[in-house]
Amino acid sequence: MSLDIPNWSATELDLMRIGLGLTTVWAFMTAAALRPDSGQLAPVGIARFVNIGWMGSRQIFRFVQFVACAAALFFAADMATPYAVSVMAVAMLINVTFVSSQGSVNHGSHLLLIVLLAEASGYGAHALFAESDKAEETLFASTSAATASWWAIQAIAAAYFASGLTKLVNSRGRWVQNSPGLLMDALSRQETWALLGSQPPKVLERAANVTDFLLRHIRIAQMLFAAGLLIELSAPLGLCGVGILALVGIGLIALHMANGLLLGLSFPLYQLLVLTFYVNPAQLWS
Amino acid sequence: MRGLCGNGNTATGGYSALTDPTAASCYTIDVTSRQYRLKVNLALAACAVVLAIFNPMVTVFAVILAANLTLGQREDVPFSTYGMFSSPSNRSWALSFEDSKGELFPIATFGLLPSTVRKSFSADLGGLGDEVDPTEHARRRRAVAGLVEMVEKKRPSFGEWASEPITIIYLGYQLKGGKLVTDRDVLAVTEPQ
Numbered sequence: 249m250s251l252d253i254p255n256w257s258a259t260e261l262d263l264m265r266i267g268l269g270l271t272t273v274w275a276f277m278t279a280a281a282l283r284p285d286s287g288q289l290a291p292v293g294i295a296r297f298v299n300i301g302w303m304g305s306r307q308i309f310r311f312v313q314f315v316a317c318a319a320a321l322f323f324a325a326d327m328a329t330p331y332a333v334s335v336m337a338v339a340m341l342i343n344v345t346f347v348s349s350q351g352s353v354n355h356g357s358h359l360l361l362i363v364l365l366a367e368a369s370g371y372g373a374h375a376l377f378a379e380s381d382k383a384e385e386t387l388f389a390s391t392s393a394a395t396a397s398w399w400a401i402q403a404i405a406a407a408y409f410a411s412g413l414t415k416l417v418n419s420r421g422r423w424v425q426n427s428p429g430l431l432m433d434a435l436s437r438q439e440t441w442a443l444l445g446s447q448p449p450k451v452l453e454r455a456a457n458v459t460d461f462l463l464r465h466i467r468i469a470q471m472l473f474a475a476g477l478l479i480e481l482s483a484p485l486g487l488c489g490v491g492i493l494a495l496v497g498i499g500l501i502a503l504h505m506a507n508g509l510l511l512g513l514s515f516p517l518y519q520l521l522v523l524t525f526y527v528n529p530a531q532l533w534s
Numbered sequence: 535m536r537g538l539c540g541n542g543n544t545a546t547g548g549y550s551a552l553t554d555p556t557a558a559s560c561y562t563i564d565v566t567s568r569q570y571r572l573k574v575n576l577a578l579a580a581c582a583v584v585l586a587i588f589n590p591m592v593t594v595f596a597v598i599l600a601a602n603l604t605l606g607q608r609e610d611v612p613f614s615t616y617g618m619f620s621s622p623s624n625r626s627w628a629l630s631f632e633d634s635k636g637e638l639f640p641i642a643t644f645g646l647l648p649s650t651v652r653k654s655f656s657a658d659l660g661g662l663g664d665e666v667d668p669t670e671h672a673r674r675r676r677a678v679a680g681l682v683e684m685v686e687k688k689r690p691s692f693g694e695w696a697s698e699p700i701t702i703i704y705l706g707y708q709l710k711g712g713k714l715v716t717d718r719d720v721l722a723v724t725e726p727q
Binding site for chain 1: 594712
């Protein structure tokens, strides 16, 4: 186990780049085109300083969507890569900020945004500082693509670790003990699914069965939730080598799938990013 | 806030045992927790910065972690503490809608999302003063008036739902001594005026 930047092959880096590009395209294509016209009800992030209420316009959103998708395809094709990822990051920042400034924050694209910002910063910093005498060797890999990927991996680790820490801090260390309370949320969410008709009856039935089983076996529920917390907190261990990175990645994807089953929150973008940067099928096959 | 544990995401202020005498068995956080969280998160962010100084290799990790724990407390995009489900409560609730046959009524067909009606009801309930209606049931019945109005405003003037009475039900879930206790409280039956 060592804290060295992994020596990725060109194929592995290609896969990470293509994966990020296509994930971004998917994120923009599935983003809601129907925009709230109420401006910024509760500004967060840059919206506190800059009015981005114009993102409520459907035409402007369509334009941003087109530009971001074009940039993502350029990025995936390794054309004008640093510029393309910067455009993707700015477009995603504006969209996520606008959506989250409507009174309730939507975390669905947060990880993608932070990864895009880390990648853009990685490319930029590598171009500016990697060759200078003062460059801190450990910050930069041999190529800009490797630096950007390394920074993206650190960004993902920071997000999951922050999530795990928050659970410990907000519950004053009693999160695992209190975790069966999440089953109460599962019950109210399942009621909401039924009202919306948003899930097939089989999915609803399976979720209800799992919740029911866990309610009858509180200790098992606590163990499962504890395992989930442990997986989140172990995200930084992935920085110690590609093998551990893949293991942590598989654990994180399993965590999201379990959340999807129980709470209907599978966060597909998060899963795709973890699959791309942590599991990276190319590094598993090499 | 009184009488409701919320849905587990109490990071920005939720259920407090100090204001609800029925909450003896609730897993709770106290009212000073926001300050507590701020202090702990600042300390953790400082640790992250120290980590970056001693090991520059993980600078990006440390900087983003520190930003998440500080700027993320106000959900300043792209930073977040990801506080969802960080304070599990042993109570939760949902609103349900039924037609005259007792079948689930698809409220979304009126253009009303469950999240919208939940927020509206929750806000109306929170808006009631502490001095009125000592029982939770009575408080809920008072708070549902706004929701009834909302449903009737959205009711189509023709079609199968034009004259169908809609029953609004509060479903409470509580984990008490390791057992699930449910509370089904019929709040109102709304009919076209």
